[in-house]
Amino acid sequence: MNVAVKPADTGSDRANAPEVMLDIRNVSLSFGGVHAIKDVSFNIHKGEIRAIIGPNGAGKTSMLNVINGFYHPQVGEITFKGETRTQMRPYVAATQGIARTFQNVALFRGMSTLDNIMSGRTLKMHKNFFWQMLRFGPAMQEEVEHRERVEEIIDFLEIQHIRRTPVGRLPYGLQKRVELARALAMEPELLLLDEPMAGMNLEEKEDMSRFILDVNDQFGTTIALIEHDMGVVMDLSTRVVVLDHGEKIADGTPAEVSSNQDVIDAYLGVAH
């Protein structure tokens, strides 16, 4: 696994003209008196792996929730692919090509692995109610087309053997993988991963890292990820943004960030 090399060289050839995919400007979010995010700005370049790190309660998950429209920030602007918005419903984010996985696995527990991944194709299926009723002709054809696409993803993530299993019965590591498969089925342009490796053992982490790099490499998907494992973050990411108590304290390449004094203080604590 030559993880350390790849981000470095992709970083260098994009350094000339990085195309900004998502731009977040001066976003603030509060719940009542609690300020989850305070005036944070950063951007995500097309094709990069952008890590968002920070201690617990730093506002990382809230940041993802803002990006895909689940929370509405009180202040600030978000520009995605050149379109600026302040408020929108989550399904609009999905139609624009933003997919995500969740910190606490949010699979559809009553459905099988296959159905869960097929559900990622919802936005791509258009045959109307009449054909759905008959499940015949165009509807069946569409169903089969998307099934083929889903089977490719199943092969890619090596989960063929659990195709028919209800997801509730799967072990945690596999559930995380199915969740990634479901997000990939949406063929997103921007993929948000919320702690994809939390609670995994070393082997599972290595598998997951490989999948993330492959997704970025083969499909060209831009990825924003939250992760606590610094080794993983330093190896995978092109650039890192660090949040603490809802504020941005550092932004840059892994090397820059890891030598930043504020970041070290935030993680290790400072003597007062």
Place this chain on the structure above:
Amino acid sequence: MFYREVGQFKTNYTADSQVFPILQDKVGIIAMLVIAYVIIPMAGNDFFITTVMIPFLVFTLATIGLNILVGYTGQLSLGTGAFMGVGAYSCYKLTTFFPDVNIIILVLLSGFFAAGVGIIFGLPSLRIKGFYLAVTTLAAQFFLEWAFIRIPWLYNYNDSGAIEVPQREGFGVILTGAAAQPVTRYLVVLSIVLVMTWIASNIIRGRIGRSWMMIRDMDIAAELMGVRPLYAKLSAFAVSSFYCGVAGAMFVFFWLGAAEVESFDINHSFLFLFMAIIGGLGSLIGCYMGAAFIWILPIIIRALPEALGLDVNAATVEHINFMMIGGMIIFFLIVEPHGLARLWQIAKEKLRTWPFPYS
């Protein structure tokens, strides 16, 4: 030993996504259809057909309607009875206006009126979840019950306040009213129920059904994946109410012959909820099982004292009936909260490996 899928390979995705992928299941279904279409009409007497089979099928359809909402979309409804009432009353008005139109067409059309009312009362589901939603469906239940009494236009200003089914024909055969043969009515009901079950299973396995289940299992994640809650929930309410409405129209036109508002009261709403729960939420075959269980068990209990030569008065039997149903519901919930359908599924899985479960 005989129930094996060994050697039955699927070579394309269409074959892989069939309802009954295993050959033995297909044989079983064909056998059931033969019994339903040939043996019962030939061998069954009028009592069996009118008291057991017709209501069983009508209730199955209502349960499928309710199950679409509760079992597949996760929206609890206590207003099934009232939605059936909407179907029944609109069918009655339709046949008053268009006496010459085939009654089967009118029965199906009346489902659309129920669907419309269902959408109106489904609107709160966009903001409200769980038990709170159950209360809004209670509002539908009691408001509609009131409307069925207070709007005499609905029952053509009859003195009795009841709707009485007139004699109507379809395909040149008398289908409703006192002169209609039980077997004819049975075959009409059977066909409608089977076709609508098939359609329901198609919808559920496709994109729309998946979006319902996504809302049921995790509505937030569903929305983040592009499901619009408005469309998903309201379409579930519409389809569910359509099924209930058609069931309600058949309930009156092919079984009761005349109905008052009591036929659509809250106790009926509960009855269908029981059928859905006992049969298994989120299972179509469970709807048949639940309806059979809840409808046929009391008939047996009622017939039992006479068969045993005991002299028990009717009221007592009725009370025991209530206790039995209540007790059974609790018993089933404890033994298998996912209903008869799950028991059936477990039995089938056991059968596949029998007699060598570890080989």
Place this chain on the structure above:
Amino acid sequence: MDILYNILIDPFVQMGSAPDFFLQVLWSGFVAGTLYSLIALGFVLIFKASGVFNFAQGIMVVFAALTLVGLYQAGVPAWLALILTIGAMFALAWLVERIVLRNLVNQEEIILFMATIGLNYFLIGFGEYVFGGEPKPMIAAELGLPTGSTTFEPFGGIVIIEHLDVAAVVMAIILVTALAIFFNKTRIGRALRAVADDHQAALSVGISLNQIWVIVWFAAGIVALATGIMWGAKSDVSFALQIVALKALPVLIIGGFTSIPGAIIGGLVIGFGEKLFEIYWGGLLGSGVEGWFAYVIALIFLLFRPQGLFGEKIIERI
């Protein structure tokens, strides 16, 4: 224009022109509201402590009243019948815990809800089997409840206040106060709140779920008995009461499922609203609106405040 006049102006003209009648309507709304509050209180108690939405609360009211009257009719003195009925409610609570709740621990809410509907059916069958289904008069006088009435003459009209209604209100106040003290000041009350918050966490610090459930269902049984006595004294004890008991649901919607003050205020809102609407506006729709008015109020209320009157705004997390 006539319609607008009838809806917007005429009812208030009527209220102003016959203030004594208006007061009488208000009072009857207040009494009905108190009784709704009491039924809702039973729901809240059980929901708070076990997360079970107890559909059988209505039938528990009927069952308690029936047991009391049935025992009296069988020749048991009134005071002994009361004690025996309390015993019966305890037995019911214990059996429910033993047979139903214990076996369904950790199941989804809807499963538990269904189980209480099953319990509802069972109790209907059992109650009718043992005591018969016909309506029975409540033994109000024998229990020492006042039965007379006092007539006031404000604004030159008359307002009649039944002593029984006053007793109902007083009893409701006493019950609520006692429960509030029990919940906030005792060790068991604290355990109750802990269980309400998180079953597993409560178990891990050594609180016995089973014991708490018996206590809570017993308390709900006592509330049911009190409600049954009061309601039965106003109209006979019969199974028709269970439809009335369903009105506790809109009350809960307005008050929130876990708030005792909410249950009381919700009950009063529904009680007043229903009576006023029925008397002054009901005629426009052809009467009988009492059957659904409460639900529609709840529905409208939900659209604006889905979390109830006293509920906190829910921040969804993912």
